[in-house]
Amino acid sequence: MKKTLGLLLTLLAAGAASALELKSADVHNADDYPTVAAVRHLGSLLAKSSGGALTVKVFNKGALGSEKETLDQVKLGALAMTRVHGATLASMCPKSLVPTLPFLFRSVAHQRKVFDGPLGEELLQACDHQGLVGLAFYDAGARSLYARRPVKTLADARGLKVRVPQTDVWVAAMAAIGANATPMPIGEVYTGLKTGLIDAAENNLPSYAGFRHMEAAPVYSRTEHAMTPDLLFIGKRVWDKLTPTQQGQLREAARASVQLQRQLWDAAEAQALAAAKAAGAQQVDVEREPFRQAMAPVYARFVNTPELQRLVKAIQETK
Incomplete structure (x- = not known):
C-alpha cells in the first residue's frame, strides 16, 4: 500500500512539473x-482539454x-x-497589410x-517567417468618421482635419477623400476636437463613447472605412515545444475563443451606441461606394x- 501511494505521489508530482x-x-x-476575456476563456478550455498540462x-x-x-x-521565446492590433504588423509581415486596407x-x-x-x-x-504563429483573429470594430456635422459624401469630407493613427495607409486614405490627415495620440483627441485643432476623428463605437469623444463630435457618420482586426499569436519557439496533440488543443x-470574443464585442458596440445616443450624439448612414472608389490611388500604391x-481580389470576391 505504501509503495502504491508513493508511486501515485511521484506520478502526480511529475505531472505537475x-x-x-x-x-x-x-x-x-x-x-x-473582449480580447482579455476571450484569451482567459481560451485558457479555461485549454486547461480542460489538455488535462491541466497547459x-x-x-x-x-x-x-x-x-x-x-x-x-x-514572443519572437524571442521570453x-x-x-x-496585438493588426496595424502593428503591416511593416513586418507584408500580407498583414491587406486586412488594414x-x-x-x-x-x-x-x-x-x-x-x-x-x-x-x-x-x-x-x-510565420517572423517566428509568430497566428492563432486567431479577434474583432476590433468597424472604424467610422465623427465630427460636429455629418460626413455623408466626399464633398462633406473635403478639407476636414481628421485625426488618424500614424500609418502611411491612413494618411493616404484621408488624402484620397480630400481630407487632411492629422496623426496624434488617442489621449489628445478629445482636447483637439474641443479646441478645433482637428475637425474630426475616426474610431470604433466603444472608443468613441469610452473616450467621450461624442461630447466634442456629436455626429457619428458610419463610413465603416476600416475593419482592421486584432490577432493572437504564440511564439514559434514555444509552439515547437508543444506536442502535435497539444497544438491541436490550443488551436x-x-x-472557440473567437466566438465568445465576437459576442462580447457586439454587446460592447451596442452598449457604446446607447451611451452615445444618451449623451445626445447621433449616427448617420453614409453612401460608401463613392468613398470606396476614391481609394483607387491608395490601392495602387500599397497593393503593389x-x-x-491576389489576396485583395479574393477577399473582394468572397460572397
Whole structure:
C-alpha cells in the first residue's frame, strides 16, 4: 500500500512539473475587455482539454510592455503569447497589410466570413517567417468618421482635419477623400476636437463613447472605412515545444475563443451606441461606394505585388 501511494505521489508530482503555463499579454486595461476575456476563456478550455498540462495566464493593462515590445518578447521565446492590433504588423509581415486596407470589407459579416475561411487561415500564417504563429483573429470594430456635422459624401469630407493613427495607409486614405490627415495620440483627441485643432476623428463605437469623444463630435457618420482586426499569436519557439496533440488543443481553444470574443464585442458596440445616443450624439448612414472608389490611388500604391493583389481580389470576391 505504501509503495502504491508513493508511486501515485511521484506520478502526480511529475505531472505537475510537466504542466506548462503559457503567459499571454494584452495592453487593454479592463479585465472584461473582449480580447482579455476571450484569451482567459481560451485558457479555461485549454486547461480542460489538455488535462491541466497547459494553462494560460493573461497579463493585461500593458503589464508586460507595449504591443511592439510584447511581439519582440514572443519572437524571442521570453513570452508565450500576445494579442496585438493588426496595424502593428503591416511593416513586418507584408500580407498583414491587406486586412488594414480602407473599404476592403463590405460589412462585418463579410469580414468574419473571410477570416473564418481559407483566406483567414492564409492571413494567420503571414507572420510565420517572423517566428509568430497566428492563432486567431479577434474583432476590433468597424472604424467610422465623427465630427460636429455629418460626413455623408466626399464633398462633406473635403478639407476636414481628421485625426488618424500614424500609418502611411491612413494618411493616404484621408488624402484620397480630400481630407487632411492629422496623426496624434488617442489621449489628445478629445482636447483637439474641443479646441478645433482637428475637425474630426475616426474610431470604433466603444472608443468613441469610452473616450467621450461624442461630447466634442456629436455626429457619428458610419463610413465603416476600416475593419482592421486584432490577432493572437504564440511564439514559434514555444509552439515547437508543444506536442502535435497539444497544438491541436490550443488551436481548437483559440477557435472557440473567437466566438465568445465576437459576442462580447457586439454587446460592447451596442452598449457604446446607447451611451452615445444618451449623451445626445447621433449616427448617420453614409453612401460608401463613392468613398470606396476614391481609394483607387491608395490601392495602387500599397497593393503593389501580385501576391497582395491576389489576396485583395479574393477577399473582394468572397460572397
